[in-house]
Structure formats: C-alpha cells, structure tokens
Amino acid sequence: MKTLLLNKDEVGSLIDLDAVLEAVENGYKAFNSGKVVQPDFMSIELPGSHACIDFKGGLDLAGGYITIKSSAGGYKGNPELGLPTGMNTVMLFEASTGALRCVMDGTWITGCRTAAAGAISVKYLAREDAKTLCIIGAGNQARRQLRAIIRVRDFSEVVVWNASPGALDEYVREMSAETGLDIRKCETAEEAVRAADVVVTTTRAHRGPIVQKAWLKPGTHIVAIGSDMPGKQELGADIFKEAKVVNDAVELCIKYGDTQHAVNEGIITPEEIHAEIGEILLGKKAGRESQEEITIFDSVGMAIQDTVTVAMLYEAALDKGLGTPYEFFK
Structure with a gap:
C-alpha cells in the first residue's frame, strides 16, 4: 500500500482559496447534518513552558475520510535549531479501510481553513x-x-x-x-x-x-x-x-x-x-x-475543516502527480 507524502511547498502549490472556502462551507453543512464524528481535541503541554502539541481528529462520513492533525506551538528555542516555533502535520486515512492515504505538512491548511471560516461568516x-x-x-x-x-x-x-x-x-x-x-x-x-x-x-x-x-x-x-x-x-x-x-x-x-x-x-x-x-x-x-x-x-x-480541506488537496495532488509515494508495507 502506498501513502502519499506532501511537503510544505507542494501543499502550497495546491492551495486554491476559493476551493477552500467551498470545502469548508460544505464541511460545516456536513457537521450540522449529522455526517461528522468529532471527538474533543487533546493538548499535551511541556511542563514549565508554553510549548505544546494539540491533536484534532475527525471523521467525515460524507467524504469518507478521517484526519488527525498535530499542531505544535510555543517552542521558542526552535529557531536556534533551524526549526520553526510552530509546526503542523496532518494524516489522512480512508475511513472504509483505515488505510493511511496521505501525510502532509499542515502549515497552509490551518491558516487557510481558519481564514475561510471567518469569510463564510462575513x-x-x-x-x-x-x-x-x-x-x-x-x-x-x-x-x-x-x-x-x-x-x-x-x-x-x-x-x-x-x-x-x-x-x-x-x-x-x-x-x-x-x-x-x-x-x-x-x-x-x-x-x-x-x-x-x-x-x-x-x-x-x-x-x-x-x-x-x-x-x-x-x-x-x-x-x-x-x-x-x-x-x-x-x-x-x-x-x-x-x-x-x-x-x-x-x-x-x-x-x-x-x-x-x-x-x-x-x-x-x-x-x-x-x-x-x-x-x-x-x-x-x-x-x-x-x-x-x-x-x-x-x-x-473544527476537525471537519481540516478533513475536507486535506481531502481536497490530496485528490488534487493525485490529479497533478505531486508528492512522493511511500510504502510502509507491501
């Protein structure tokens, strides 16, 4: 089974803000149509600091995908190590099989789907x-x-x-x-x-x-x-x-x-x-x-914002031949 790996630049090249707006709007509709399973998120903090990693996950029954997103932030010493103070990573699973279909950098995803939420309300x-x-x-x-x-x-x-x-x-x-x-x-x-x-x-x-x-x-x-x-x-x-x-x-x-x-x-x-x-x-x-x-x-x-956006980007990457396939097992 092959899992597609998408880095930050590849994800960025796929971002279409109008498409994100449409996806998030559909995600909100799915949530209030009973087609989303969304557990509470989990946060793990590094004692004595503001550094933490949040985990949000959810199931989109309409689209057939599950996502888990990790969002790390507050790591003030990271620039000295050549790392950003915050990082986001998303895993996309096929709901019907549990197969891990994609792992992608989530930097663009969090920012764009959050922007879409504000715009939809306006x-x-x-x-x-x-x-x-x-x-x-x-x-x-x-x-x-x-x-x-x-x-x-x-x-x-x-x-x-x-x-x-x-x-x-x-x-x-x-x-x-x-x-x-x-x-x-x-x-x-x-x-x-x-x-x-x-x-x-x-x-x-x-x-x-x-x-x-x-x-x-x-x-x-x-x-x-x-x-x-x-x-x-x-x-x-x-x-x-x-x-x-x-x-x-x-x-x-x-x-x-x-x-x-x-x-x-x-x-x-x-x-x-x-x-x-x-x-x-x-x-x-x-x-x-x-x-x-x-x-x-x-x-x-909400996790559904991530799920619909990530699914859209994954399918766009397949269409354009972007990313690196990786076999965790054969």
Missing part, C-alpha cells in the same frame, strides 16, 4: 451595506483573513490595529500593495473598532479583552478567531448579552472560544447561543435579521 452574517472592515492583529492570520474576506464581500476601506507598531506598518505596506485596497493603520484598537462595520480579531488572545462593547456600532458583525483555549479572550464578555451569537461548534466554543467567558460569567447560557454556522448555511436557523443587530461568529476551529 458572507452570511455581515450587513449587505458593510463598507469598512477592521482587522485586529497584523500576523499571518490577519493577512489570510483579509485575503479570504475580500473574496466574499467588497469593502471601500480597511482599518487595522496591532500592539506592535512595526508589525502594523509592515502589514499596511504589504497588504495595501497586494490587494490594492485603502488600508489605514489606527493608533488604538478603539479607533479601529469604532470605524468598522465588520471587526475581525486575530490576536494570540493572551492579554484579555481587546474589543469593548461601547465601541461597537449597531449592526456590526464580529469575527472572533484568536481564542481557542481556556482563558484566552479577545472580546468583552458583555458584548454577548444583546448580540446574536453564532459558533462553529457550541460544545467547543463554550470551553475554548470567547463564548466561554460570557457563559462562565452568567451573561448568556449555552441555550441562548443562536446557532452553529452550519445550521445557518442549511437554512435551519436564520442569519442576520435586522440592520441593527450585532452578530458574533466565535470560531475555535
């Missing part, structure tokens, strides 16, 4: 007349969110804030040149949020809430990306009180997402969460229902 939850996009953060995910979101909506202005002025200047310079958009840096997070119709938060979420309720205009859509572990937070918990709250997966977001703080503080109950995004895509629940309501999409990331 497509279905932001006001049709939204014109100003706010990005909080200036790292790789902040770049990917912008690339994905402008595929589903047109914005006349983009405002950006980041805690590091140097990273902020670099973001504005690079992304203005890449997209041709009017991108304006802001001196404070408050300045950026107050100007926005759509707010996207892409920080590490270690410093406590960045976005405050008083800064939000009526009708704002919020995409909360950074919180994916207990204790992380980007949004003031009181924002959830009168907002329409949509999660990628309620079970995960009340543990790991920004939603955890609103639930833990008694601001909302899990039953008051309006919907999972797949329910809206399937028409089981309403999306935006007024120009005035504030909508929140809280996403911690």
Whole structure:
C-alpha cells in the first residue's frame, strides 16, 4: 500500500482559496447534518513552558475520510535549531479501510481553513451595506483573513490595529500593495473598532479583552478567531448579552472560544447561543435579521475543516502527480 507524502511547498502549490472556502462551507453543512464524528481535541503541554502539541481528529462520513492533525506551538528555542516555533502535520486515512492515504505538512491548511471560516461568516452574517472592515492583529492570520474576506464581500476601506507598531506598518505596506485596497493603520484598537462595520480579531488572545462593547456600532458583525483555549479572550464578555451569537461548534466554543467567558460569567447560557454556522448555511436557523443587530461568529476551529480541506488537496495532488509515494508495507 502506498501513502502519499506532501511537503510544505507542494501543499502550497495546491492551495486554491476559493476551493477552500467551498470545502469548508460544505464541511460545516456536513457537521450540522449529522455526517461528522468529532471527538474533543487533546493538548499535551511541556511542563514549565508554553510549548505544546494539540491533536484534532475527525471523521467525515460524507467524504469518507478521517484526519488527525498535530499542531505544535510555543517552542521558542526552535529557531536556534533551524526549526520553526510552530509546526503542523496532518494524516489522512480512508475511513472504509483505515488505510493511511496521505501525510502532509499542515502549515497552509490551518491558516487557510481558519481564514475561510471567518469569510463564510462575513458572507452570511455581515450587513449587505458593510463598507469598512477592521482587522485586529497584523500576523499571518490577519493577512489570510483579509485575503479570504475580500473574496466574499467588497469593502471601500480597511482599518487595522496591532500592539506592535512595526508589525502594523509592515502589514499596511504589504497588504495595501497586494490587494490594492485603502488600508489605514489606527493608533488604538478603539479607533479601529469604532470605524468598522465588520471587526475581525486575530490576536494570540493572551492579554484579555481587546474589543469593548461601547465601541461597537449597531449592526456590526464580529469575527472572533484568536481564542481557542481556556482563558484566552479577545472580546468583552458583555458584548454577548444583546448580540446574536453564532459558533462553529457550541460544545467547543463554550470551553475554548470567547463564548466561554460570557457563559462562565452568567451573561448568556449555552441555550441562548443562536446557532452553529452550519445550521445557518442549511437554512435551519436564520442569519442576520435586522440592520441593527450585532452578530458574533466565535470560531475555535473544527476537525471537519481540516478533513475536507486535506481531502481536497490530496485528490488534487493525485490529479497533478505531486508528492512522493511511500510504502510502509507491501
């Protein structure tokens, strides 16, 4: 039996963001159609450090694949060894046989499928007349969110804030040149949020809430990306009180997402969460229902996003003859 090995460059050459958007949207629909088996993820931390490896796995009954993805991060000493501080690897199994069909570098996968999640929420939850996009953060995910979101909506202005002025200047310079958009840096997070119709938060979420309720205009859509572990937070918990709250997966977001703080503080109950995004895509629940309501999409990331994206890339690699076949056994 042959297993296909795909390195980072090979995976990168196969990435088609429009195809990723379609795959993730279908994955959300499958999840809320009962066609996904998704156990809780596992995290193993190195004692006395922030270094850890997370493992997410899931079964896509519609596509016939199982994936397990490892995400290593926080290894601050790695650059001295010639290694990145974070690494991602994905294994793709054929569900009907258990055969390992592919092992691929997951660097592009995590970033692109996360960007697709934010863009899908903007497509279905932001006001049709939204014109100003706010990005909080200036790292790789902040770049990917912008690339994905402008595929589903047109914005006349983009405002950006980041805690590091140097990273902020670099973001504005690079992304203005890449997209041709009017991108304006802001001196404070408050300045950026107050100007926005759509707010996207892409920080590490270690410093406590960045976005405050008083800064939000009526009708704002919020995409909360950074919180994916207990204790992380980007949004003031009181924002959830009168907002329409949509999660990628309620079970995960009340543990790991920004939603955890609103639930833990008694601001909302899990039953008051309006919907999972797949329910809206399937028409089981309403999306935006007024120009005035504030909508929140809280996403911690789901294994089904990895599974549908990896399966698509594996099949594309077979079509293009990319990768290295390896026989673990004959």
